[in-house]
Structure formats: C-alpha cells, structure tokens
Amino acid sequence: xxxxxxxxxxASAALAACATPSEPSVRLHPQYKERLGGAKSVGVVPPKxxxxxxxxxxxxxxxxxxxxxxxxxxxxxxxxxxxGAGYDAKLLEPAADVKDDLDEVRLLYEAVAPSIVYxxxxxxxxxxxxxxxxxxxxxxxxxxxxxxDVLAIPYGSDEISTGGRKATQAVGMAVAALLGVGAVxxxxxxxxxxxxxxRSGAVVWFNVxxxxxxxxxxxLASAQEMVGRLVQDLPGAHK
Amino acid sequence: xxxxxxxxxxxxxxxxxxxxxxxxASTPRESRSFLLQLPEGWMRSNQEVTVVATRDGPxxxxxxxxxxxxxKALRNTKKTVAAGMMPQEAAEVIADDLVxxxxxxGLQIVENAPATVGGTAGFRILAAFKDRDGLKYKEVVYGVxxxxxxxxxxxxxxxxxxxxxxxxxxxxxxxxxRPGSExxxxxxxxxxAPASAKEPAPDATGN
Amino acid sequence: MxxxLLLALAACATTKLPPAGTAGYRLExxxxxxLRIASEQQAxxxxxxxxxxDPELEAYLAQVAGKLVPPQVAAQLAPRVRxxxxxxxxxxxxxxxxxxxxxxxxxxxxxxxxxxxxxxHEITHATHRHSVRELRNASNQSSVVAAVSxxxxxxxxxxxxxxxxxxxxxxxxxxxxxxxENGLALVxxxxxxxxxxxxxxxxxxxxxxxxxxxEPFFYATHPRLAERIxxxxxxxxxxxxxxxxxxxxxxxxxxxxxxxxxxxxxxxxAAGRFAAAERDARKHLAAAPGxxxxxxxxxxIERQRGGAEAAAHYRKAIQLDAGSVEAHRGLGxxxxxxxxxxxxxxxxxxYLELRPDAxxxxxxxxxxxxxxx
Numbered sequence: 001x002x003x004x005x006x007x008x009x010x011a012s013a014a015l016a017a018c019a020t021p022s023e024p025s026v027r028l029h030p031q032y033k034e035r036l037g038g039a040k041s042v043g044v045v046p047p048k049x050x051x052x053x054x055x056x057x058x059x060x061x062x063x064x065x066x067x068x069x070x071x072x073x074x075x076x077x078x079x080x081x082x083x084g085a086g087y088d089a090k091l092l093e094p095a096a097d098v099k100d101d102l103d104e105v106r107l108l109y110e111a112v113a114p115s116i117v118y119x120x121x122x123x124x125x126x127x128x129x130x131x132x133x134x135x136x137x138x139x140x141x142x143x144x145x146x147x148x149d150v151l152a153i154p155y156g157s158d159e160i161s162t163g164g165r166k167a168t169q170a171v172g173m174a175v176a177a178l179l180g181v182g183a184v185x186x187x188x189x190x191x192x193x194x195x196x197x198x199r200s201g202a203v204v205w206f207n208v209x210x211x212x213x214x215x216x217x218x219x220l221a222s223a224q225e226m227v228g229r230l231v232q233d234l235p236g237a238h239k
Numbered sequence: 240x241x242x243x244x245x246x247x248x249x250x251x252x253x254x255x256x257x258x259x260x261x262x263x264a265s266t267p268r269e270s271r272s273f274l275l276q277l278p279e280g281w282m283r284s285n286q287e288v289t290v291v292a293t294r295d296g297p298x299x300x301x302x303x304x305x306x307x308x309x310x311k312a313l314r315n316t317k318k319t320v321a322a323g324m325m326p327q328e329a330a331e332v333i334a335d336d337l338v339x340x341x342x343x344x345g346l347q348i349v350e351n352a353p354a355t356v357g358g359t360a361g362f363r364i365l366a367a368f369k370d371r372d373g374l375k376y377k378e379v380v381y382g383v384x385x386x387x388x389x390x391x392x393x394x395x396x397x398x399x400x401x402x403x404x405x406x407x408x409x410x411x412x413x414x415x416x417r418p419g420s421e422x423x424x425x426x427x428x429x430x431x432a433p434a435s436a437k438e439p440a441p442d443a444t445g446n
Numbered sequence: 447m448x449x450x451l452l453l454a455l456a457a458c459a460t461t462k463l464p465p466a467g468t469a470g471y472r473l474e475x476x477x478x479x480x481l482r483i484a485s486e487q488q489a490x491x492x493x494x495x496x497x498x499x500d501p502e503l504e505a506y507l508a509q510v511a512g513k514l515v516p517p518q519v520a521a522q523l524a525p526r527v528r529x530x531x532x533x534x535x536x537x538x539x540x541x542x543x544x545x546x547x548x549x550x551x552x553x554x555x556x557x558x559x560x561x562x563x564x565x566x567h568e569i570t571h572a573t574h575r576h577s578v579r580e581l582r583n584a585s586n587q588s589s590v591v592a593a594v595s596x597x598x599x600x601x602x603x604x605x606x607x608x609x610x611x612x613x614x615x616x617x618x619x620x621x622x623x624x625x626x627e628n629g630l631a632l633v634x635x636x637x638x639x640x641x642x643x644x645x646x647x648x649x650x651x652x653x654x655x656x657x658x659x660x661e662p663f664f665y666a667t668h669p670r671l672a673e674r675i676x677x678x679x680x681x682x683x684x685x686x687x688x689x690x691x692x693x694x695x696x697x698x699x700x701x702x703x704x705x706x707x708x709x710x711x712x713x714x715x716a717a718g719r720f721a722a723a724e725r726d727a728r729k730h731l732a733a734a735p736g737x738x739x740x741x742x743x744x745x746x747i748e749r750q751r752g753g754a755e756a757a758a759h760y761r762k763a764i765q766l767d768a769g770s771v772e773a774h775r776g777l778g779x780x781x782x783x784x785x786x787x788x789x790x791x792x793x794x795x796x797y798l799e800l801r802p803d804a805x806x807x808x809x810x811x812x813x814x815x816x817x818x819x
Binding site: 115120125 | 260261263280281282295296297298299311340370375394397399400404
C-alpha cells in the first residue's frame with residue numbers, strides 16, 4: 001500500500017533525523033507563535049497506531065490486539081503530555097454527525113504526515129524546509145462543534161521482534177562483528193509523530209520521533225516516555 | 240496510483256544512493272520528448288522522459304506528464320489511442336483506462352471536454368475517486384494528440400484543500416506545454432503492425 | 447498484474463475447530479478479533495464505490511444462500527452476499543460470513559445450480575472457520591514467509607494479517623478442498639443438480655485460457671483447476687453416485703442476473719475486451735429481449751471497434767425505446783463521422799435534449815456547430 005510504503009520511508013527518515021541530534025526534529029509554521037499563542041484547549045484525535053510483529057522469516061504482520069493497546073497508550077500519553085505542557089487537553093470522542101468530518105481530516109493527515117517527513121526530513125525539498133507550510137483544510141466549523149481551540153493528531157507505528165528474529169539478529173551481529181561485514185536484520189522501529197492544527201487547518205507544529213528497538217508502545221510507560229520526548233519541544237512544555 | 244507505488248519504491252531503493260531522487264523543477268531536462276514550464280518552488284523527479292513534479296510530496300499533489308506512442312497498449316484497458324482518432328474518441332479510451340484501473344474502484348468521470356493544449360487538439364477529463372484508504376482524490380487529465388505521439392498531462396491531489404489550491408499551477412503547466420519533435424524509433428523488422436483502437440483478431444476462444 | 451506470494455509452509459497440525467451449527471461451536475478470542483476486523487473491512491468495501499448495487503439481485507442471492515445454510519448454522523453465522531463491479535472471475539468471503547462475488551464470475555454462469563456451487567464453497571470458508579485456522583497455522587509455523595507485492599484488484603484493505611488475507615487471497619489447499627467438498631454437500635442437500643458443479647471451474651479454466659496467463663494468483667494456493675474438476679467428478683461418481691436430476695433454475699437465474707450481465711458487458715467494454723463484452727451483451731438480450739440498453743451497448747461495442755453494424759443496433763435500440771440516451775448519442779457520432787450531417791444533427795440534438803448535463807456535452811456542441819446548427 002502506498003501509505004504503508006510512505007510510512008516506512010517516514011520511519012527511516014525519522015530514525016535518520018534522530019541520528020543527527022544537532023538538527024531539531026520539530027517543524028514550525030512561520031507564524032506558529034501567533035497561531036498557537038492563544039490556544040488553550042486541545043482536542044486529541046483518536047490516533048491510528050499499528051504494531052507489527054517482525055518474524056524470523058521477514059514477515060511483518062500487524063497485530064490487532066497489540067495495536068489496540070498501543071492506541072490506548074499513545075492517546076493517554078498525548079493527553080497527559082499536553083496537559084503537562086499547560087494545555088487543557090482531552091481525547092475526542094466525537095458524536096456520529098462529527099465523526100465523518102473528523103475522519104476525513106484524519107485521513108488527509110495520514111497523507112500529510114508522511115509527506116512532511118518525506119519532504120522536510122528525508123528528501124529535504126528546499127522550499128518546504130525554508131517555509132513549513134502544510135494544511136488539512138479549514139477545520140474552524142469542526143473545532144467549534146468539538147469545543148476546542150486546536151487539534152492534536154498523533155500517529156504511530158511499532159515493530160516488535162519475535163524470539164526467532166532476535167536470535168537471527170544476534171547471530172547476524174556476531175558475524176558482522178567478526179567479519180566486519182554483513183547486513184544485520186534490523187530491530188523493530190518505533191515511530192510516532194504529532195501535529196497541532198489550528199482553525200485554518202494549518203499544521204502549526206509538527207514533531208516526529210523514531211527509535212530502533214528501545215521502545216514498545218504496548219507498554220504505557222514506554223509510550224509515555226516516547227511521547228514525552230515528542231512534546232518537550234512544544235511551546236510551554238516543561239523540560 | 241500505480242506511479243505512486245513505483246515512485247515510493249524507487250525512492251526507497253535510492254535512499255542510500257548518491258543520485259538525488261528529486262531536483263529543483265527549474266533544472267533543465269535533456270530530453271526533448273516535450274517542453275513545459277514547472278512552477279517555481281516545486282520539485283521534479285530526476286528522470287528525463289517522463290516528468291513527475293510535486294511541491295509538498297506526491298501524496299498531496301502530483302503533476303505527471305508522459306509521452307506515449309499511439310497504438311501502444313495502455314495500462315488498464317486493451318483499447319489504444321490511434322492516429323486519426325477524434326479527440327472525443329481518444330478521450331473515451333483514456334476515460335476507460337481510468338475507469339478500468341483496479342486500484343481506483345468507483346472512479347467517476349465528472350467532466351470530459353475538448354481542449355487545446357500547446358496549440359494542439361486534445362481533451363480534458365476531470366475524474367474523482369477514493370484511494371485504497373478512503374481518501375477522496377480528484378484528477379485532471381489533459382490528452383494531446385500529435386501523431387505519432389500521444390501525451391498525457393495528469394494532475395492528482397486530495398479533494399480536501401489540495402486539489403483546488405494547486406489546480407491553477409497545473410493549468411499554467413498545461414498552458415506552457417509543447418509537444419516534442421522526436422520521431423519514434425523504427426519498428427524491429429519482424430514485429431507486428433502497430434495496434435489500432437480496433438480489436439485485435441480474436442483467438443480460438445473468441446476473445 | 448503479476449502477484450508474487452511465496453508461502454513456504456512448514457508441516458503442522460491444523461487446529462480443528464467445530465464448524466458453525468455443530469456441538470461445541472464457540473467463538474474463541476483470536477476469532478473474535480478476526481470478526482471485529484472483518485466487520486471493519488466489510489464497512490470499508492461497502493463504502494468504497496466497488497459494490498454493484500441491485501437490491502433485487504441481492505435478494506435473489508440471499509435466497510439462494512439461504513437454501514444452502516441449515517437453520518442451526520444460520521443462527522450462528524448468517525452469510526450475506528454482495529456483488530463487486532469487477533469483470534475478473536473471483537469471489538471471496540470474510541470470516542463474518544460476508545461473501546463478495548465479482549460481476550465477472552456471475553455473468554459467466556448459466557444457472558442457479560452453478561451459483562449454488564460457488565456460494566456453497568464460499569460459505570464453507572466462513573462456517574468452517576478457515577480464517578482463524580489459517581491464522582493459527584501461520585502463527586504455529588516458524589518459517590512462514592509471505593511477501594505480497596501487489597494490490598488485490600483494488601479491494602481496499604484494512605487488514606493484512608495471515609488469517610484475513612487468506613480470506614481474500616486464498617486458503618491452504620487443504621481448506622480449499624474442504625470448501626469444495628463441503629460446498630458440494632450443501633448443494634446436494636439443497637436439491638440442486640450436481641452435474642452443474644464442475645462448470646464453475648470450467649469457466650475459470652476458460653478465463654485462464656482467454657487471458658493467456660498461468661492460473662491467476664488467487665488460485666495459487668487453490669488446488670489446480672484440473673485437480674478440482676477431477677476431485678468433484680470423483681465425488682459425483684462415488685459419494686453422489688446414482689443421483690440424477692435436481693434443480694437448475696436456469697430461467698430464474700437468467701432473469702435475476704440479466705442487468706448484472708449488462709453491467710459486466712460495460713466493464714468488459716471499458717477494459718477493451720470486445721468479444722467478452724459482446725458475449726455478455728447478447729446473453730443479456732437473450733434474457734431480456736426488449737432491452738434497448740442491450741441493443742445500444744451492442745452498438746457501442748461495434749462503434750468502438752470500428753464495426754459496420756453500429757448504426758443498425760442503435761436504430762433498433764431507439765425503436766425499442768425512443769428515449770435511449772446512449773443510442774441517440776452513439777448514432778449521432780456514427781453519422782457525424784460518416785458525413786451525414788443532417789442525421790448527426792438530429793441525433794445529437796436529441797441526445798442533449800434528453801441529457802442536457804451530459805459529461806461530454808462540449809464535444810457534442812462542437813459537432814453540432816460543425817453540422818451547421
């Protein structure tokens with residue numbers, strides 16, 4: 001699928017971004033201070049989070065029960081982190097008449113987020129790096145119905161290696177260490193991004209974190225740590 | 240949508256190679272397959288014969304321009320655009336190619352009208368579809384008939400926000416388009432005559 | 447599109463689960479998860495624009511499915527049959543009993559007994575819990591490699607775990623054979639003519655020959671078609687020996703599927719498959735002799751492939767229905783191209799009167815201007 005391919009590239013780009021800590025990972029709209037400055041209430045959109053099991057044979061299988069747990073953890077972690085940053089944050093549970101509109105916005109975000117990572121972290125389109133400008137289209141009416149000032153839209157994916165794969169990795173790493181060559185099967189990548197969107201639909205703040213094997217979104221504490229690192233660059237967040 | 244898969248696959252493959260996947264849209268192409276002016280601030284794929292351009296990333300807007308030889312097979316339909324076709328007939332073939340794409344089930348042709356592109360007779364189709372995740376997209380296809388070549392200029396973007404936002408840029412690209420003057424390579428001696436829009440001779444099963 | 451699915455299965459014991467309608471049938475946790483996701487998948491397919499919506503046809507299909515499913519099974523798993531707008535010969539079932547059948551395979555069938563064979567097979571996948579068995583087989587095996595590199599004919603997928611992918615792409619050979627055999631038992635119990643049961647495979651074989659490809663991927667894990675025909679014939683000669691007659695309901699089937707066959711003809715024409723389109727259009731007309739839409743479509747097929755009979759078909763369509771939009775349009779185009787300006791003007795003007803918002807009205811106005819209107 002196109003989205004999963006882009007998400008994979010985004011994960012790689014996120015990892016690469018973290019490999020160069022001198023470069024900030026947050027992306028800011030040129031007017032983010034004005035646009036975010038007066039915002040008090042944040043509606044957290046129920047996130048899409050997919051957790052895959054990485055098997056020894058190279059199988060990457062989505063696990064729905066793991067994904068459900070990770071979704072709950074990421075939602076909880078985002079709300080908690082935003083509150084810690086001084087916002088009045090709540091997880092949105094939209095009524096039926098609002099849900100379709102919110103789903104449309106979330107669907108577009110699932111195209112916008114990998115595009116942001118692709119164009120401003122990965123391929124680095126100069127014009128986009130110079131002026132961060134992405135939108136989900138006007139959401140003012142939606143925000144009025146939801147009773148919030150801005151939207152926070154998280155997205156996450158995680159890969160958990162099975163025992164078999166870990167054994168294979170260990171062997172591969174040992175071989176690589178001995179011979180100085182050889183491709184080692186990668187550990188699972190954990191990848192989370194978060195966008196804050198204002199009434200005009202502009203993505204005013206965006207951040208992404210990727211890590212190889214050291215997080216597990218199925219675990220609440222681990223999810224909180226990862227999301228906490230994400231949100232620490234939000235204006236008003238306590239470090 | 241197939242081209243986006245290919246784009247993504249190529250991008251992945253190129254992730255560790257030094258050749259840039261994308262270049263500034265103003266970077267001149269060596270190929271003279273066609274001429275056009277891309278918008279400032281956009282990027283184009285670093286390839287010669289076909290042009291793929293975007294500003295924010297191909298999922299959010301994509302301009303795709305290709306040259307096809309008349310009579311050659313299309314991707315999703317066995318029909319072909321043949322020399323001597325009226326623009327409407329060629330548009331019918333292209334519309335059917337869109338409609339027959341298994342990836343965009345439910346694609347609707349919203350408009351189909353004659354158009355002149357680069358001073359050459361052609362057509363403009365507006366289509367709407369949902370991608371596999373359910374995101375609504377719109378697509379404009381200009382077809383240009385300049386035998387022995389047929390050109391397609393395609394603009395695809397999500398219906399929400401992006402399609403309208405970047406449509407003027409695409410229309411400007413289309414207005415700048417000029418067909419190339421190259422001739423197709425000669426057919427190898429033992430090949431069949433080029434296919435036309437007519438059905439090939441039925442085989443033993445009658446299909 | 448070439449599909450690459452490399453499935454290397456280590457030998458393992460299939461987890462036996464009592465089928466729906468038998469003692470001991472009880473949903474298990476992993477199965478509940480599959481059913482929940484299947485419902486999501488069903489919702490996505492139903493909203494995708496891929497469905498062929500025909501309430502009368504759906505009612506007919508439900509009636510046939512109902513004949514195959516005993517009450518004690520229906521109480522636990524009620525199949526629902528929908529049709530997808532796709533000319534390819536395929537059908538699949540989600541674990542929750544949602545059966546999807548392509549236009550293409552329905553349009554090839556000749557009677558209700560063939561339909562019952564297909565539905566019996568598909569329903570068995572659901573009642574015999576093949577998805578969860580496939581999921582457990584995959585989990586039990588340490589060396590399963592599944593690399594799927596091509597989209598499944600545009601079906602929007604929300605799932606890609608082994609159990610659910612198998613429900614769409616094909617189960618293991620063992621389960622496909624079980625579906626064939628149990629499906630045949632359902633067809634027999636419902637009183638259908640079993641001699642029709644191999645016809646579905648024969649349609650598939652013809653399709654494979656027509657496409658000049660190796661058996662298409664979704665049969666890669668199905669036993670080969672020839673094996674399936676042999677297996678079915680063996681059962682007819684042994685288990686069902688001496689059993690003749692039975693219901694075919696060819697006429698009712700033809701009537702119920704007449705519009706679908708016309709739709710398949712349109713899909714075939716769009717795909718440039720002229721001979722298949724003509725076959726379908728003529729089959730539609732055999733079931734619905736006064737169909738102006740059928741004659742108009744024959745006219746379209748002729749016009750688009752440069753045949754000489756286009757005008758005759760359009761005229762016949764107009765005789766059957768003076769308001770046939772497609773016929774007036776098609777005849778107008780044919781006359782315009784042949785130089786009959788007056789004739790073209792009359793037909794194209796009528797076309798725009800009948801459909802003022804026609805998507806191609808700009809071309810038509812151009813032609814009318816050229817005819818001196």
